[in-house]
Amino acid sequence: MRKYVMAGNWKMNNTIAEGVQLAQELSNNYENDWADKVEVVTCTPYVDLKPVVEVFDFDKCNIGVGAQNCYFEPSGAFTGEISIPMIKEIGCSHCIIGHSERREIFGETNEMVNKKAQALIEGGITPIICVGESLSVRDDGKYDEFVRDQVKAAFAGIDAADAENCIVAYEPIWAIGTGRTASPEQAEEVCAAVRDEIKNIYGESVAQNIRVLYGGSMKPENAEGLLAKENIDGGLIGGAALKADSFTDLIKACL
Ligand code: 13P
Numbered sequence: 001m002r003k004y005v006m007a008g009n010w011k012m013n014n015t016i017a018e019g020v021q022l023a024q025e026l027s028n029n030y031e032n033d034w035a036d037k038v039e040v041v042t043c044t045p046y047v048d049l050k051p052v053v054e055v056f057d058f059d060k061c062n063i064g065v066g067a068q069n070c071y072f073e074p075s076g077a078f079t080g081e082i083s084i085p086m087i088k089e090i091g092c093s094h095c096i097i098g099h100s101e102r103r104e105i106f107g108e109t110n111e112m113v114n115k116k117a118q119a120l121i122e123g124g125i126t127p128i129i130c131v132g133e134s135l136s137v138r139d140d141g142k143y144d145e146f147v148r149d150q151v152k153a154a155f156a157g158i159d160a161a162d163a164e165n166c167i168v169a170y171e172p173i174w175a176i177g178t179g180r181t182a183s184p185e186q187a188e189e190v191c192a193a194v195r196d197e198i199k200n201i202y203g204e205s206v207a208q209n210i211r212v213l214y215g216g217s218m219k220p221e222n223a224e225g226l227l228a229k230e231n232i233d234g235g236l237i238g239g240a241a242l243k244a245d246s247f248t249d250l251i252k253a254c255l
Helices: 016-029 031-034 046-058 086-090 102-104 111-124 135-139 143-154 184-202 206-208 220-227 244-252
Strands: 003-010 038-043 063-067 096-097 126-131 167-170 210-213 235-236
Touching: 003 096, 003 210, 003 244, 016 046, 016 063, 031 038, 031 046, 038 096, 046 063, 046 086, 046 244, 086 111, 086 206, 096 111, 111 126, 135 143, 143 167, 143 184, 143 206, 167 184, 184 206, 184 210, 184 220, 220 235, 220 244, 235 244
Parallel strands: 003 038, 003 235, 038 063, 063 096, 096 126, 126 167, 167 210, 210 235
Antiparallel strands: none
16 A cells, blocks of 8 residues: 655745745644644745744654755756755655756756665655656647656656655646646556556556655645546645645645
């Protein structure tokens, strides 16, 4: 049985004061026995990480904290970048890599995603590896092949024991922040393809254990249909993670 993962991606939202307030509201709503069924993660801007970790630690709240990016080198002349030892020291358990916004706006390549995945594993942080096609790739009917190629590239050189502990998030770009959610059937089709590609690389056992999330306009009103699908093990949530009550309702949809 795979445990659900509900990960909030705050993107570039919430100053420290706003982030601390949201973390406190989440902590107030959260009940620690939910952890049996669902792993909850909040991925904040870098500057919010430490204050948010402190809120959850103080409250003994079982919500993990993740970064939204990292650099794969441990230190050095990389102006503006943040290393994995830095986010590790803060207390991050997870890190999103390869988000479509990073790929499209900041030129992150499959090769960089792979290097980041390897370095995160080495550093003991769980990568949340994002994959997903643009509208034009979807309209061309090439999305299956496109997403499988992203999965293959992200996992190159990673062994089975490590791969099993990674999380993959399928986020069709045309459904992000658009209000146009993939239907449960559309999301399931590609999440199943992700799992099938993992099976091609690592075999059945890793494929059965790895968690594959859906992301793209997921909200309390559409979560149940998505989460009911066999190959969807949770969500990577943008907009609906910015309000404690909607994120809490999404977590509750996993219980
Ligand atoms: P929305 O939930 O706002 O569509 O964002 C999805 C996303 O990109 C999460 O990483």
